[in-house]
Amino acid sequence: MNIIFYLSAVVAIYCTLRAVFHKHAVHALLYLIVSLLAVAVVFFVLGAPFLAALEVIIYAGAIMVLFVFVVMMLNRGEAAIQQEKAWLQFSTWAWPAVFVLLLFAEWLYLLFYQPPAVAPVGGNQSIMPQQVGEALFTRYLLGVEMAAMLLMAGVIGAYHIGKQKQRNYHRYLEEEENLRSTASEKQTQQVI
Amino acid sequence: MSETWIHIIMVVLILLVLLTIAAGLIYVERRMLAVWQDRYGPNRTGPFGLLQVLADMVKIFFKEDWIPPFADKKVFVIAPTIVMMAVLMSFAVIPFTPGIGVVDLNIGVLFFLAMSSMGAYSVVLAGWASNNKYSLLGGIRGSAQMISYEVFMGLSLMGVVILAGSFNLRDIVEAQRKIWFFIPQIVGFVIFFLAGLAETHRLPFDIPEAESELIAGYHSEYSGMKFGMFFVGEYLGITLISALVTTLYFGGWLGPHFLPPIVWFLIKMFAFILLFILIRATLPRPRYDQLMSLGWKVLLPLALLNLLVTGAVVLYWHL
Numbered sequence A: 001m002n003i004i005f006y007l008s009a010v011v012a013i014y015c016t017l018r019a020v021f022h023k024h025a026v027h028a029l030l031y032l033i034v035s036l037l038a039v040a041v042v043f044f045v046l047g048a049p050f051l052a053a054l055e056v057i058i059y060a061g062a063i064m065v066l067f068v069f070v071v072m073m074l075n076r077g078e079a080a081i082q083q084e085k086a087w088l089q090f091s092t093w094a095w096p097a098v099f100v101l102l103l104f105a106e107w108l109y110l111l112f113y114q115p116p117a118v119a120p121v122g123g124n125q126s127i128m129p130q131q132v133g134e135a136l137f138t139r140y141l142l143g144v145e146m147a148a149m150l151l152m153a154g155v156i157g158a159y160h161i162g163k164q165k166q167r168n169y170h171r172y173l174e175e176e177e178n179l180r181s182t183a184s185e186k187q188t189q190q191v192i
Numbered sequence B: 001m002s003e004t005w006i007h008i009i010m011v012v013l014i015l016l017v018l019l020t021i022a023a024g025l026i027y028v029e030r031r032m033l034a035v036w037q038d039r040y041g042p043n044r045t046g047p048f049g050l051l052q053v054l055a056d057m058v059k060i061f062f063k064e065d066w067i068p069p070f071a072d073k074k075v076f077v078i079a080p081t082i083v084m085m086a087v088l089m090s091f092a093v094i095p096f097t098p099g100i101g102v103v104d105l106n107i108g109v110l111f112f113l114a115m116s117s118m119g120a121y122s123v124v125l126a127g128w129a130s131n132n133k134y135s136l137l138g139g140i141r142g143s144a145q146m147i148s149y150e151v152f153m154g155l156s157l158m159g160v161v162i163l164a165g166s167f168n169l170r171d172i173v174e175a176q177r178k179i180w181f182f183i184p185q186i187v188g189f190v191i192f193f194l195a196g197l198a199e200t201h202r203l204p205f206d207i208p209e210a211e212s213e214l215i216a217g218y219h220s221e222y223s224g225m226k227f228g229m230f231f232v233g234e235y236l237g238i239t240l241i242s243a244l245v246t247t248l249y250f251g252g253w254l255g256p257h258f259l260p261p262i263v264w265f266l267i268k269m270f271a272f273i274l275l276f277i278l279i280r281a282t283l284p285r286p287r288y289d290q291l292m293s294l295g296w297k298v299l300l301p302l303a304l305l306n307l308l309v310t311g312a313v314v315l316y317w318h319l
Helices: A002-021 A025-045 A049-074 A078-087 A090-113 A129-138 A141-162 A171-191 B002-036 B052-062 B073-093 B108-129 B133-164 B169-174 B186-199 B224-249 B261-282 B288-317
Strands: none
Touching: A002 A025, A025 A049, A025 B073, A025 B108, A049 A129, A049 B108, A049 B133, A129 A141, B002 B052, B002 B073, B002 B224, B002 B261, B052 B224, B073 B108, B073 B224, B108 B133, B108 B169, B108 B224, B133 B169, B133 B186, B133 B224, B133 B288, B169 B224, B186 B224, B186 B288, B224 B261
């Protein structure tokens, strides 16, 4: 299992780097998808099959399709590639790279010279979907509720933005609607 | 060691049988469409036109495999393979009988959902890589349709998962010894079947490839065996959805003892394949906005309601 873990980890890192440095937006997204799939394999090897499946369904399957969808609709072509080239200069990425290397060095130090503060939860056994569900709806119930509220806000916002007044493209229907609205106005006036 | 070999041979056999079924369906579909529409259908090549499959395959293999110069070459080549891989991988979790099946995965249902969401990329990328406005429109329609129908495809399956208490497809079949799940889960079954129609983009939901508006949509630039991949992938998709409906709602291999389990499975599966073809033969295509509003305004609330009621009933009576 160790070999599979390291193989998929290497694939994930390589594909993420390609996703960052690739100049072509759609190709970069494809690398990102492969990287997410590799992370799913890592999860599976670490004993979290449920998480692995969700990673593929939600990230690789749903969210990335939307990304590809948007990039496809924009379809910027050659000009965008030139722009990316102009942006990807040494002066742009040098300092971020230094900071990331610093973090990486810290992480390596912690990994090799410090004992782990907390023992891994599951040990070597894999965690079944039932256990995940139980933990979510008992220990982490507050988090689930908050996520639900966030989603609800999102749904309401999307509905509000997407709501349109019905437009009629036929003169006859338009006239009918005008008649109806004036009639209802009359009614409300009468009520008042 | 010998067990491993038996397993490998079984996997290869399953693959061969599935590909044969998918190729055979080309003939079956044309013939059955003809029967239901009072025509003859292919009846010249061989007895009852049976060799038509062979003729079609020869034609597809020997056609010029042309990649348009304006296409994005790499993505154009990858796209048709994704649909085949995704569908064939999904078959891995399906238990044909207690003994026949590729893998006994405890997240079987989720694995299927993951693979079917991978299948959407095939349509999207094919439409984009062709660099053709009709293909792009087809790709956009296809991706929107598949993403939205996946949402309640998953939700409609959860009713079955609640009743069986497991994501494992074998456990789900075993849980149907008393009663097949299509009786308590009739709403879930109907929603899953409709979502399956949309997922395989079969008529009446074949709007991504509507010939009359989009000249075959996302695969209009494809020819030869690359087109053949989409074609066979579609039939594999039908077979997959039929096999899943059989497993999840109609008791899989279970049935009276006078026939072996695999025969029961195949009978049920072919009944649903024929239902797919019958639906194609009879129903016209809806408009695109009708398809989307049916999905989001009718099927999604119904799937949620079904989930709620199933959960409440199971909790209340401790089933």
